[in-house]
Amino acid sequence: MKSVGKKMLLLLASGLIVSQFALAQGGISFGGLDTNSDGSLSVEELSDLYNIAVERGRSPAPSAEDFFASVDTDGNGAVSEEEFDTLMSNR
Numbered sequence: 077m078k079s080v081g082k083k084m085l086l087l088l089a090s091g092l093i094v095s096q097f098a099l100a101q102g103g104i105s106f107g108g109l110d111t112n113s114d115g116s117l118s119v120e121e122l123s124d125l126y127n128i129a130v131e132r133g134r135s136p137a138p139s140a141e142d143f144f145a146s147v148d149t150d151g152n153g154a155v156s157e158e159e160f161d162t163l164m165s166n167r
Contacts, residue, residue: 106157109121109122109125116155116156116157117154118154118155119140119141119144122147126140126143127140147159149162
């Protein structure tokens with residue numbers, strides 16, 4: 077499978093798992109994860125969400141880094157609010 081296809085499948089699966097988790101928790105917001113208020117999510121900030129999902133038995137990717145890479149669709153090393161919204165809407 078091509079890399080882009082695998083990345084899209086991982087993004088869709090991640091979105092579904094994270095969205096289900098967010099709904100179960102009463103919602104998770106971009107602003108709530110953006111702990112340093114810089115307008116983007118770092119791997120560390122997104123790792124919090126990943127770790128919670130893993131603890132609940134709903135691993136969206138093999139590792140937090142893989143999860144981050146699947147959400148960071150433009151590859152700039154940060155997850156924008158638009159990328160986060162895309163993740164959350166893929167359910």
